[in-house]
Amino acid sequence: MKIQDIQVLAVLLATPKKIAILPHRGPDGDAMGSTLALYHFLLKNNHEPTVIAPNDFPDFLAWLPGSETVKIFEKDKENCTKILEEAALIFTLDFNALHRVGEMELVLNQLTAPFVMVDHHQKPDDYALITYSDTAFGSTCEMIYNLILFLDGKKDIDKTIATCIYTGILTDSGSFRFPKTTGNTHRIVAELIDLGVENTVIPTLLFDNNSYSRLQLLGRALQNMQLFPEYKTAYLTLTQAELDHFNFVKGDTEGIVNYGLSIKGIHFSAIFIENQAEKIIKISFRSQGTFDVNEFARNHFDGGGHINAAGGKSELSMEETVAKFENLVPKLKL
Ligand code: 5GP
Numbered sequence: 350m351k352i353q354d355i356q357v358l359a360v361l362l363a364t365p366k367k368i369a370i371l372p373h374r375g376p377d378g379d380a381m382g383s384t385l386a387l388y389h390f391l392l393k394n395n396h397e398p399t400v401i402a403p404n405d406f407p408d409f410l411a412w413l414p415g416s417e418t419v420k421i422f423e424k425d426k427e428n429c430t431k432i433l434e435e436a437a438l439i440f441t442l443d444f445n446a447l448h449r450v451g452e453m454e455l456v457l458n459q460l461t462a463p464f465v466m467v468d469h470h471q472k473p474d475d476y477a478l479i480t481y482s483d484t485a486f487g488s489t490c491e492m493i494y495n496l497i498l499f500l501d502g503k504k505d506i507d508k509t510i511a512t513c514i515y516t517g518i519l520t521d522s523g524s525f526r527f528p529k530t531t532g533n534t535h536r537i538v539a540e541l542i543d544l545g546v547e548n549t550v551i552p553t554l555l556f557d558n559n560s561y562s563r564l565q566l567l568g569r570a571l572q573n574m575q576l577f578p579e580y581k582t583a584y585l586t587l588t589q590a591e592l593d594h595f596n597f598v599k600g601d602t603e604g605i606v607n608y609g610l611s612i613k614g615i616h617f618s619a620i621f622i623e624n625q626a627e628k629i630i631k632i633s634f635r636s637q638g639t640f641d642v643n644e645f646a647r648n649h650f651d652g653g654g655h656i657n658a659a660g661g662k663s664e665l666s667m668e669e670t671v672a673k674f675e676n677l678v679p680k681l682k683l
């Protein structure tokens with residue numbers, strides 16, 4: 350983060366303010382962990398922060414401290430719009446373009462308060478007064494830890510803030526497996542554990558809360574998997590009918606795409622999930638090694654993300670979307 354930006358931010362935070370903190374739509378562990386960590390830090394510093402999520406967050410994050418205070422824009426547009434209009438400062442965390450908040454973008458476009466972006470995705474848009482964007486980081490939570498240190502706030506990091514930060518680092522690093530997990534990541538995590546983070550309990554809260562029907566849905570997705578060993582590629586599908594059959598609830602499809610990568614020799618995995626309400630096929634891409642799924646998602650499926658984890662969408666039918674993907678696969682350099 351640039352020295353001038355730290356100074357500008359320190360001045361903005363020198364007097365108590367109403368502050369809105371926004372994660373992206375479909376908030377994940379890093380989006381919720383980072384927004385709530387910042388929420389608790391600002392609260393400790395006499396501000397009046399509110400986390401406004403564009404839509405609901407998954408149940409496996411509902412234990413995060415402060416999650417009960419999070420406002421959901423799509424459930425309560427009037428009140429959330431009022432909070433946004435009254436905010437003197439807006440933090441946008443874990444995303445790089447305002448369209449990632451869905452409908453809430455229309456409100457954000459009308460605001461005059463300055464924005465601060467903290468994010469680790471490629472190609473950040475230019476909407477913020479302060480942009481702390483760096484793809485070298487594995488998580489926005491790790492950046493929020495740094496941001497708090499830049500603001501001389503290390504003394505404020507307590508078990509609550511540490512728990513939020515730990516959660517985002519853990520989830521966005523694939524439990525410390527992904528390439529951007531550095532010695533520094535582990536040093537930060539060590540400090541968070543020393544502050545009381547329950548590092549042997551949190552993974553259970555996050556990952557061992559499957560319902561029976563979720564595992565059945567996973568089973569169906571695995572049965573649907575198609576393999577292209579010569580291209581080191583696998584993909585999975587779930588239709589709306591299959592989601593309905595297994596009583597799909599939000600979060601149930603999280604992580605299923607990774608099973609493709611768990612096959613020996615497979616370096617590129619995709620999952621296609623039909624969403625009848627939004628009339629799209631939502632897609633997740635994952636890779637191992639140098640194949641850039643962010644670029645692939647941007648070029649072919651109206652999406653983006655990171656080198657090894659990205660997403661996109663298609664307005665074609667499931668059959669057409671999968672056919673398009675199958676046609677692209679032989680041309681990839683994997
Ligand atoms: P996931 O597959 O878990 O939904 O997302 C993986 C990564 O890609 C995340 O960093 C997420 O923010 C990003 N991503 C997912 N869907 C989209 C999309 O439609 N557009 C863009 N630009 N990024 C996406």
Ligand code: MN
Pocket residue numbers: 379380443469487488489521
């Ligand atoms: Mn993230």
